[in-house]
Amino acid sequence: MDRILYTAMSGAKQGVDRQAVISNNLSNVSTTGFRAELFAARAVPVQGEAATHTRVSAVASTPGSDFSHGPLTTTGRPLDVALDSRGWIAVQAQDGSEAYTRRGELQIDNNGVVNIVGRPVIGEGGPVIVPLDSQVSIGADGTLGAIGPGQGPDALVDVGRIKLVDPGEQRLIRGDDGLFRPPENQDGEILPLPRNEEVRLVSGTLEGSNVSAVEAMVAMLDASRHYEMQMSAISKVDENAQRANSLLSIQG
Numbered sequence: 001m002d003r004i005l006y007t008a009m010s011g012a013k014q015g016v017d018r019q020a021v022i023s024n025n026l027s028n029v030s031t032t033g034f035r036a037e038l039f040a041a042r043a044v045p046v047q048g049e050a051a052t053h054t055r056v057s058a059v060a061s062t063p064g065s066d067f068s069h070g071p072l073t074t075t076g077r078p079l080d081v082a083l084d085s086r087g088w089i090a091v092q093a094q095d096g097s098e099a100y101t102r103r104g105e106l107q108i109d110n111n112g113v114v115n116i117v118g119r120p121v122i123g124e125g126g127p128v129i130v131p132l133d134s135q136v137s138i139g140a141d142g143t144l145g146a147i148g149p150g151q152g153p154d155a156l157v158d159v160g161r162i163k164l165v166d167p168g169e170q171r172l173i174r175g176d177d178g179l180f181r182p183p184e185n186q187d188g189e190i191l192p193l194p195r196n197e198e199v200r201l202v203s204g205t206l207e208g209s210n211v212s213a214v215e216a217m218v219a220m221l222d223a224s225r226h227y228e229m230q231m232s233a234i235s236k237v238d239e240n241a242q243r244a245n246s247l248l249s250i251q252g
Contacts, residue, residue, distance in 0.1 A: 008233040014041045015227035022223060026216040033102030034209035036066040037174065065174055070102075070210040072202070078137055079106040082207040083164075087199030088172070090163035090192070091119040091179065098122060098192040099179035100165060100172060104206050108136065114144070114160070119179070121162055128160040138162070140200045164199035 021039040028034040040063050072082050081104040083089070088100035103116050112129045113120050120127035123144075130136050134146040142162035147155050172180035181190050 004233060004237045008230045008237070012227055012230035012234070015223050015230060018223045019220065019227070022216055022220045025211045026213065026220065029209050029211045029213045029216065031103075031209050032105055033070065033207050034211060035102065035174070035180075036209075036211045038063050038066060064171055065180075066210055067171075068210050070208040073206050073208060074204060075206055076204050078203060079108070080104055080206050081106060081138055081201045081203055082205040084140075084200040084202050087164050087166050087196065088180065088193075089116065090122040090165055091116055092122055092127060093119065093175075093177060093179055097181075097190070099175065099177075099181050100167075100193070101179055102207060104201075106138070108132075114162075123160040123162060128162060130159045134159075138201060138203050140202070141197070142199075142201055162201070163195050164201070165193040166196040166199050167193055 018039050018041075021037050025036045069085070081089075083102060083104070088102060089104065090098055091101055093099040099119075101116060101119070105116060106121065107115050108130060109115060110132075112132050114128040114130060115121060122128070128144060130144060130146050131148060133149050136159075137145045137147075137156075139145065142164050143158055144160045144162065145156045146159045147153065147157075167182060170182060173183055174180055182193060184190055
């Protein structure tokens with residue numbers, strides 16, 4: 001009986017974990033540049049002093065993210081950018097390290113710092129800073145041009161360049177802050193990626209989330225049914241155990 005309980009209990013737990021991953025994806029179906037999180041489970045022997053090779057449970061894991069491209073939407077806003085095919089935008093994380101994102105809603109704060117959702121965009125030598133109240137345009141290579149207030153197009157000057165990278169075949173890892181980083185090297189360090197001159201931006205366009213709302217809803221229903229099946233198995237095992245005890249009990 002306990003073998004079934006181990007299997008059903010671990011299966012129910014992984015069903016709940018899967019629902020959490022799907023719920024997070026579904027809540028970000030309209031988040032610009034979002035990459036869906038993947039979910040997987042594998043069977044492992046139960047660990048402990050009383051563990052036996054006949055007791056196996058399931059362990060959940062998130063093997064990575066879905067890096068397929070999301071749909072492009074034309075906004076016409078000069079500070080909205082989307083990456084053409086592969087590539088990532090370098091931003092400064094909260095701890096000051098370099099991280100990467102596909103979000104392209106550039107903003108300029110009161111200090112002239114270009115940022116994405118509060119994260120400064122990294123350029124050559126640090127965060128990109130533009131003159132306040134200037135008219136900013138962005139080139140395909142990430143170069144930012146600015147025209148001062150009251151000036152004509154001839155006054156356009158380069159004020160910085162966004163760092164664009166391409167990890168190639170190397171898979172990036174999603175952090176708790178939603179930003180992506182390369183895996184650690186042999187020394188346990190995370191080294192910044194070099195600038196890639198072939199990565200291009202499309203101005204006035206945003207890339208949407210690659211999460212399909214329909215597929216996420218179907219997966220949510222499937223996970224719910226899976227959980228109900230596991231709980232039903234636990235209930236049946238308990239019922240069978242009670243009946244067995246009743247048959248083996250001595251009637252006075």
